[in-house]
Amino acid sequence: MSLEDLSYKSIRRFLLKLFDEHGYDTPGLDAKILIMDASQLSHADLLVESSTIPETRVIKKINEYMNKRIKGEPVDKIIGYKEFYGRKYKVSKNVLSPRPDTETLVDLALDEINKSGSKTVLELGTGTGSVIISIILEKKGVIATAVDISDDALKIAKYNAGVYSVSKRINFFKSSWFETVSGTYDVIISNPPYISKMEMGLLSPEVSKFDPFISLYGGEDGLAAYREIINKVGSYLNPKGVVIFEIGYLQAEAVTKLLLEEGFINISVSKDMSGNNRVIKAYKSK
Ligand SMILES: C[S@@+](CC[C@H](N)C(=O)[O-])C[C@H]1O[C@@H](n2cnc3c(N)ncnc32)[C@H](O)[C@@H]1O
Numbered sequence: 001m002s003l004e005d006l007s008y009k010s011i012r013r014f015l016l017k018l019f020d021e022h023g024y025d026t027p028g029l030d031a032k033i034l035i036m037d038a039s040q041l042s043h044a045d046l047l048v049e050s051s052t053i054p055e056t057r058v059i060k061k062i063n064e065y066m067n068k069r070i071k072g073e074p075v076d077k078i079i080g081y082k083e084f085y086g087r088k089y090k091v092s093k094n095v096l097s098p099r100p101d102t103e104t105l106v107d108l109a110l111d112e113i114n115k116s117g118s119k120t121v122l123e124l125g126t127g128t129g130s131v132i133i134s135i136i137l138e139k140k141g142v143i144a145t146a147v148d149i150s151d152d153a154l155k156i157a158k159y160n161a162g163v164y165s166v167s168k169r170i171n172f173f174k175s176s177w178f179e180t181v182s183g184t185y186d187v188i189i190s191n192p193p194y195i196s197k198m199e200m201g202l203l204s205p206e207v208s209k210f211d212p213f214i215s216l217y218g219g220e221d222g223l224a225a226y227r228e229i230i231n232k233v234g235s236y237l238n239p240k241g242v243v244i245f246e247i248g249y250l251q252a253e254a255v256t257k258l259l260l261e262e263g264f265i266n267i268s269v270s271k272d273m274s275g276n277n278r279v280i281k282a283y284k285s286k
Pocket of ligand 1: 096097098099102124125126127128129130131147148149150153175176177191192193194214215216
């Protein structure tokens, strides 16, 4: 069926039905976001213009988006950005799109900074930079270092930092975890790849085909990155420093054990908005 001669309202209905038939979780939302981006109309304007027939170039764009979506491409990869902590971040197929669950990591880091007056933060595996940029934007006076092993991710993170005018407060560079990192920090955060070999096979194609393998795969048991980071993190923390990790919802016990083995104290686990264990925090000393 052609979208030509259909009003915005009819196109929206058509896409909703189509995406629903494809079994997507949020067909109505997907349709709305794709139409809003293609037409550059706000949600309110889309309602006002509901009986208008879009211009040919808008129809062309909606068609292009629709064809990508029915091939399984996630909405954020199609439009090129994702919302996180109330702001938009550029994404691409070369970088993990930030997930709502990761906002819990930002909340915990901000709580810690507010409580202790921490001034320096290191992020390992920054991806789009959304986590560290959110922290920096929420807390004046904090400066950060953020590393990633992926050149593509670093390019996007630097771009996103530029959009929010915080490039001077975040030093981005390439490093495999601590390899080229120096100095010590008050807070070290990471959302490392943590999907086990078995779980990789269970991922939906929207994730496995459109987020980079290097941002997902955490080795045979999903814990490879935690082992490597926890083994060294103590040397990069200030005396009362804290390490805060995002974890897979079944990994709290295993990561707690790794932290205890390295002498970390006051270890606590926090849940995400869905009630799953999601973030673990541990202190170097009292
Ligand atoms: C799960 S993603 C998290 C991205 C971002 N921080 C977020 O929360 O949306 C993990 C990130 O770690 C990076 N990464 C994987 N292995 C790494 C390594 N050995 N050293 C540094 N970064 C690594 C990946 O490129 C990816 O950007």
